[in-house]
Amino acid sequence: MREKAWYTPLMNLSIPISAMVNANRRQSVTANNVANLNTPGFQVQRADSVSLEQGGVTLGAITTDTTSASAGASNVDLTHEMIQSRLNVLDFQANANVLRVQDQLLAQGVDLLRDHS
Secondary structure (H helix, E strand, O other): OOOOOOOHHHHOOHHHHHHHHHHHHHHHHHHHHHHOOOOOOOOOEEEEEEEOOOOOEEEEEEEEOOOOOOOOOOOOOHHHHHHHHHHHHHHHHHHHHHHHHHHHHHHHHHHHHHHOO
């Protein structure tokens, strides 16, 4: 029977890191939308996430929402942007917690090795 290696969590660090980078990029798009709330003719942008085959996520396309707004106004919905901003923050925090737990597991593995050598 093959034993699981204690260092397995280290191999998965790229997954939560990619999700944190992606949440940060999505937050930048959201912030740009909010900053242009009162810019006449501005069309809101949407950041699409894409799952990676090896695990994790990356920013796919940034698309422009061509939904028309009233003449001389932007089509930014502040309520939607605030919800999106909160989701981005929660996504970042959740993945930071995953990294923290992986760090703790790795430290425990190192301690076990140290104690048995």
